[in-house]
Amino acid sequence: MEQSLVLDGESLVAPGEIRRSARRVAAPDPGQLIVARAELALSLDVSIRQFKSGVGPHAIIERLTDALHQIRRRFHPEAWDTIVPIAQSHPVAHYLHQDPLTRWSFEKPRGYSGDARLLDFIYGRPEIEDDVASASDLGRSIYAYTRNASSSVAVRERRDILARRVDEIASTRPGSTEVLAIAAGHLREGPLSCALSAGAIKRWVALDQDPMSVGTVARDFAGTSVEAVNGSVKSLLAGRHALGMFDFVYAAGLYDYLPDAVAVRLTRKCISMLKPGGTFLFANFSPETDVDGYMETFMNWALLLRSEREMGSIASESVAGADVKVSVWPGSNRNIVYCEIQRPH
Numbered sequence: 001m002e003q004s005l006v007l008d009g010e011s012l013v014a015p016g017e018i019r020r021s022a023r024r025v026a027a028p029d030p031g032q033l034i035v036a037r038a039e040l041a042l043s044l045d046v047s048i049r050q051f052k053s054g055v056g057p058h059a060i061i062e063r064l065t066d067a068l069h070q071i072r073r074r075f076h077p078e079a080w081d082t083i084v085p086i087a088q089s090h091p092v093a094h095y096l097h098q099d100p101l102t103r104w105s106f107e108k109p110r111g112y113s114g115d116a117r118l119l120d121f122i123y124g125r126p127e128i129e130d131d132v133a134s135a136s137d138l139g140r141s142i143y144a145y146t147r148n149a150s151s152s153v154a155v156r157e158r159r160d161i162l163a164r165r166v167d168e169i170a171s172t173r174p175g176s177t178e179v180l181a182i183a184a185g186h187l188r189e190g191p192l193s194c195a196l197s198a199g200a201i202k203r204w205v206a207l208d209q210d211p212m213s214v215g216t217v218a219r220d221f222a223g224t225s226v227e228a229v230n231g232s233v234k235s236l237l238a239g240r241h242a243l244g245m246f247d248f249v250y251a252a253g254l255y256d257y258l259p260d261a262v263a264v265r266l267t268r269k270c271i272s273m274l275k276p277g278g279t280f281l282f283a284n285f286s287p288e289t290d291v292d293g294y295m296e297t298f299m300n301w302a303l304l305l306r307s308e309r310e311m312g313s314i315a316s317e318s319v320a321g322a323d324v325k326v327s328v329w330p331g332s333n334r335n336i337v338y339c340e341i342q343r344p345h
Helices: 016-021 030-051 057-074 077-088 090-094 100-107 117-122 126-133 135-147 150-172 213-219 233-237 260-272 292-297 309-319
Strands: 176-183 201-208 224-231 246-251 274-285 325-328 335-342
Touching: 016 135, 030 077, 030 090, 057 077, 057 135, 057 292, 077 292, 090 135, 100 126, 100 213, 100 224, 117 126, 117 150, 117 233, 135 292, 150 176, 150 201, 150 246, 150 335, 176 260, 176 309, 201 213, 213 224, 246 260, 260 274, 260 309, 309 325, 309 335
Parallel strands: 176 201, 176 246, 201 224, 246 274
Antiparallel strands: 274 335, 325 335
16 A cells, blocks of 8 residues: 655755655554653753763763663654653753764754755764864764764765765766766765866756755856756656756665655656666665664754665666666665665666
8 A cells, every 4th residue: 555645845855754764663552651751850950960070071871872772772762752852952952962963963054854965964074063063072972973983974975975986977978977966965976076176067956945956056156167056856747857867866864754655756766867878876775874863853854765676676666577686785884874876777
């Protein structure tokens, strides 16, 4: 039976739908919630005492992050969903939100999770230096931890992988390579591409639903082959764009927010936009990430986590026996999984 889907204005699953989309299991034992609440309260209270007694922020957040990960993993999803708001309203948030990365994620100034400026905090871009400099000493100490957490390391690796893949593909089609980035954000992989700087990319379309991101790309890549386009999953699936065909299409952080049914539709659409020999790559955070509890509570950043098997299933359903090559592999710290689908020449 096909799942009913709720999209926000133009693109992603609406807030609150992330957890509901992922939770299709029997109701929890009533006793689980009591135990989960108690374990959460104990862990958060320990953190408060540690902050007040001057324990190093790195040690505090490392212990707390592990505790939240274990609680999230051990208890029923509905029990976890119930205690998330309890964590978010706990006084320990006052300390954690002094970190500009955690605070930006929680407050969502652009109205949605995982926006391009949030990624700039993870990348340590010059654009966010003033925000970091104006944070408290404690906030900067926590930021030093969060920007180097396993998830952040994986995001930076993802950016590097995309730039390398563009260059590899461009090396086989010098001067004629056409690339499409879906939910491109600020296209921070662009400056890392040797092919782009050498003028070996014919066209690199950066599609994004956020006008601020589109404006940033248009400004930063003026005079290059990058084209900034305002568009979304919804507009792409509706056929509102005449974008043409591409050698490489990719969606780096988008699938983290798409239920399976939308992911399959989008994958089919992307494959249909590939030239012969073209490649589509999509990435997704993995259930192996160990900072999921902290992300969902104090960062208010919920993702649809997918394993290698689940990524392979999306690919299999999308290609439906077509003559394509499918590859699935994890990143170096296994926080992000990649799937690549290549059309034959």
